[in-house]
Amino acid sequence: MHIIQSSGHQLELGSILESSFQEKLHEFKDAKKILFADQHTSEACVSYLLSQFDELAEAEVIVIPAGEESKTVEIAENIWEVLSEYHVTRHDLLINVGGGMITDMGGFIASCYKRGIDFINIPTSLLGMVDASIGGKTGVNLGHFKNQVGVFSQPITVYIDPLFLSTLPEEEWMSGYAELLKHGLISDRSLYERVLVQMEEPMGLGIELLKDGIEVKNKIVILDPFEKGDRKKLNFGHTFGHVIEGFHMGRDGVSHGWAVAIGMVFESYLSYKRGLLEHTDYLRIESDFLVWYDIPSFSDEDIQQMVEWLINDKKNSSGKIQCCLLEEIGKCSYDHEISQNEAVEVFLHFKNQQINLN
Ligand SMILES: NC(=O)c1ccc[n+]([C@@H]2O[C@H](COP(=O)([O-])OP(=O)(O)OC[C@H]3O[C@@H](n4cnc5c(N)ncnc54)[C@H](O)[C@@H]3O)[C@@H](O)[C@H]2O)c1
The missing domain is CATH 1.20.1090.10 (Dehydroquinate synthase-like - alpha domain)
Known part of the structure; x- marks a missing residue:
């Protein structure tokens, strides 16, 4: 397991089964746990988490359609209403399971709901792992304008398990490689190569x-x-x-x-x-x-x-x-x-x- 210190929290890179995730769920044992995913990551990744962690047996799962078109204020508002219906309080936990669309949006939803509840990021796309889930930028689009509404807010932990990449479609790999190439171009020629x-x-x-x-x-x-x-x-x-x-x-x-x-x-x-x-x-x-x-x-x-x-x-x-x-x-x-x-x-x-x- 690689433990990388970030701004006030850890990024844990390796199998989620060997990470502190289970311990973290214990810390929140009396809290409601809400998993937030899109339809693809719900099938490919949430189902795996539910099968591996008994602590998630009572968790609610909120699933939205996949794709950038879902990253809107309107859908965020629907989710705030659902959180209210579930009587989610400030002590509860949102677990974002998906690519950058889900971690950006889930982070934003968690940060604004009741002035902020804790959230965890579990990135499942390459782009999410190397970029979107890290750094605390959260938000949604406004019409065609990307990420126009949002806040800086840090997750309590980011669990980066490469196993999730096994179901990632090929074109999404190329999308993630673009941000990796960017990391090389801006800072390190050998990384680019x-x-x-x-x-x-x-x-x-x-x-x-x-x-x-x-x-x-x-x-x-x-x-x-x-x-x-x-x-x-x-x-x-x-x-x-x-x-x-x-x-x-x-x-x-x-x-x-x-x-x-x-x-x-x-x-x-x-x-x-x-x-x-x-x-x-x-x-x-x-x-x-x-x-x-x-x-x-x-x-x-x-x-x-x-x-x-x-x-x-x-x-x-x-x-x-x-x-x-x-x-x-x-x-x-x-x-x-x-x-x-x-x-x-x-x-x-x-x-x-x-x-x-x-
Ligand atoms: N916050 C930041 O710093 C930051 C940085 C870069 C990008 N972003 C944002 O990230 C988003 C792009 O992220 P993305 O490329 O991950 O897009 P995405 O979240 O839309 O995921 C792309 C597609 O891959 C699918 N997918 C993801 N993981 C999967 C898995 N393990 N198995 C099967 N399917 C899977 C998703 O369902 C979706 O269909 C954009 O909204 C962008 O603005 C944010």
Whole structure:
């Protein structure tokens, strides 16, 4: 078992059967325990937990439809009502079992219900394990705007058991690898190279690479929990990525990781155009990424719409578009202001390389 200290709590990486989970359930033996999952993680992962932990025999299970479309204020409100119907109090426990959609939303639901109840994250997707379940960002989307409503709030423990990955669909592995590649690009060239090699055999991911990916995120969020400085580097690829994800939400299902992967290619291009990134490094990134992630389709009107959304991104200040840029593979800087014209130029450059998903 790898125990990793995070901000006031532990991340436990290894079999959940050998973790402190059972002990934790004992600590909450008189409390109500609510498992929160989507329909896929309920079938694949909640059923396993129920079969392994007698302490969960009386637990309630709340299941919502899978997918980013469920990450809404309306569904959060329905769940608060259900928690009320179950007479959940401040002393009870919410256990989030799922990918980033569930841990983001469950963390938000727990943090606002009765001004905050304890929650545990059990990430079940690769993306959730290396990124979303760590760092205390919780929230829901507002229309097409990603994570527009939320709070910083830490789980009491995160249990990361690679066993859950055995049922993860292949495309979701690639989504998780996008965030792992990001961890390499922003902080560690050798990690980037290792992730690329591993992607040739995606489902063979070993615990060491998983741990190294988790540690990149964890170290950054411990030093800057509220994103005043260095944590902004984790947003590399997300300025463009979030609008691409929001734009395709409910249409042709571009996953978060895929959208961020394309966002990283766009922001690497911008880094090169700004003279920050060597051309050779840019070409390397473009070719590495486009082997795995196709550019989704967009028309001239779509570009106009997406640039308007870029201005509304919550990472911006005073209506200016802000972006992280790469200086080399393994080094990133933040708070770069980009103009609308530059944003349009980036979209137009890639419009010709797009592949229609439909
Ligand atoms: N809080 C943060 O710091 C942070 C960071 C990155 C991403 N995010 C958020 O995370 C979300 C994306 O996370 P995601 O990629 O995990 O998406 P997701 O939670 O929607 O999961 C993707 C799909 O995989 C399925 N799935 C997950 N685990 C499974 C398993 N073990 N077996 C079978 N199916 C499984 C889900 O049911 C879903 O259909 C986005 O909402 C994004 O905004 C948050």
